[in-house]
Amino acid sequence: MKWGTRYGPEYVNRLYTTIKRQTKRPTKLVCFTDDASGIDDGVQIEDIPAINLPPDLINLPWRKLTVWKSPLADLANDVLFLDLDLVITGNLDDMFDYEPGRYCVIENWTQLGQGNGNTSAFRFPVGKYAHIFNDFQKDPDAVLNKYRIEQLYISREINDMVFWPRDWCVSFKHSLLPRWPLNFFVTPKLPANTRIVAFTGKPDQDEAARGEWPVKHWIKKAYKHVRPTPWINEHWK
Numbered sequence: 001m002k003w004g005t006r007y008g009p010e011y012v013n014r015l016y017t018t019i020k021r022q023t024k025r026p027t028k029l030v031c032f033t034d035d036a037s038g039i040d041d042g043v044q045i046e047d048i049p050a051i052n053l054p055p056d057l058i059n060l061p062w063r064k065l066t067v068w069k070s071p072l073a074d075l076a077n078d079v080l081f082l083d084l085d086l087v088i089t090g091n092l093d094d095m096f097d098y099e100p101g102r103y104c105v106i107e108n109w110t111q112l113g114q115g116n117g118n119t120s121a122f123r124f125p126v127g128k129y130a131h132i133f134n135d136f137q138k139d140p141d142a143v144l145n146k147y148r149i150e151q152l153y154i155s156r157e158i159n160d161m162v163f164w165p166r167d168w169c170v171s172f173k174h175s176l177l178p179r180w181p182l183n184f185f186v187t188p189k190l191p192a193n194t195r196i197v198a199f200t201g202k203p204d205q206d207e208a209a210r211g212e213w214p215v216k217h218w219i220k221k222a223y224k225h226v227r228p229t230p231w232i233n234e235h236w237k
Contacts, residue, residue, distance in 0.1 A: 001067070002033040002084060003048060004059050009038030011084040014236055016043050018088040022195075025093055030073060032066070046073045052137050054144075062150045064119060065136055070127035083120045083198065087205055087236045090168075090195035099162045101125050106198070107163040108151070109174040117161060119151040120198040121169050129158055169196040172208060180223045187227045197232075209233045 002012055016029045017040075029043050036045040049066040057063075067081055080095055082088075098104060103124045105117030132154055136143050147153040155161060170176060176188040176197065188208075190197070199205050203213045203226060211228035215221050 001048065001064060001081075002031060002035070003063065004034075007084045009040075012043060013038075013040045015082060015084065015086075015088070016040050017237065018235065019092065022088050022090065022092050024091070025096075027092075030075065032073075044073075051133075052140050054140070057144075061119070062144075065133055065150055065153075068124070068129055068133035068154075070130040070133075072126050075126050078123055078125050080123045081119070081121065082196075085200060085204060086120055086196050086198045087232055088195065089190060089197055089231075089235045090193065092195060095121075095123060095164070095168070095195065098123075098164065101128070103129060103154075103158050103161050104164055105151075105155075105161060106169045107166065109171045115155060115161075117151055117155045117163070118198070118200075119154065120200060121164075121196050132157055167191060167193045169198065170194050172197050172199050172203075173201070177226060180225075183223075183227070184225050185227070188229050190231045205232055205236050209236070 012031050012033075019027060019029055030046055031039060031043050032046050032048045033039070034048055039045065048063065049069050049072070051063060051066050053062055064081075067079075072079075078096055078100060080092065095104070103122065105122040106120060108114075108116040108118040135157070136153075143153055147156070170191065172188065176190070177183055178186040178188065199208065202215075207214060208226050208229050209232035211226055213224045213226050215224045
């Protein structure tokens with residue numbers, strides 16, 4: 001799903017070429033977007049479904065709730081949702097075989113043991129949990145007053161949620177980046193069994209590959225640092 005200007009078409013295209021490399025079965029990529037310019041012809045383009053969101057939230061992750069709509073384009077059965085700010089580093093076929101027919105999601109790296117999913121990468125059967133979208137459509141204020149972020153809303157409203165194996169999906173910042181001050185001297189390493197590395201917030205994939213962490217405040221520059229990380233460009237292409 002792509003909207004706005006932060007992520008250009010190259011993020012979709014690199015995701016597409018990586019998916020083709022990292023799947024053995026016939027697999028298609030569907031991009032829900034408000035601007036299809038520059039996106040590879042092999043990607044199926046769909047409009048982002050409408051959602052009853054306040055204008056100040058329309059460009060925040062709450063908009064991702066539209067994928068819970070049913071029907072959803074021409075999709076059926078288990079669908080794997082992938083954010084644009086990630087790098088696929090391993091085979092994805094197992095992510096379709098794991099706990100089929102259920103909502104599978106990353107256990108949020110900063111809230112381990114609290115039952116909270118991180119929706120950077122999740123799989124769901126189209127239509128099974130349509131109440132997520134429908135309930136929000138009917139009364140968005142009730143949901144927004146109760147939940148701070150969309151992924152917490154989903155985690156609390158699906159009673160058979162299951163987490164991916166922890167080593168499949170990791171966070172660049174929270175799982176791989178060495179702690180201060182080692183982050184100034186040690187390059188982040190990629191674990192062997194990892195399938196997906198998420199780059200939530202900053203740095204983005206290209207920035208981390210170059211060893212750049214864009215920060216303005218001088219205090220943050222004292223500890224927000226990443227060494228050039230070559231394996232990112234080896235996979236993100």
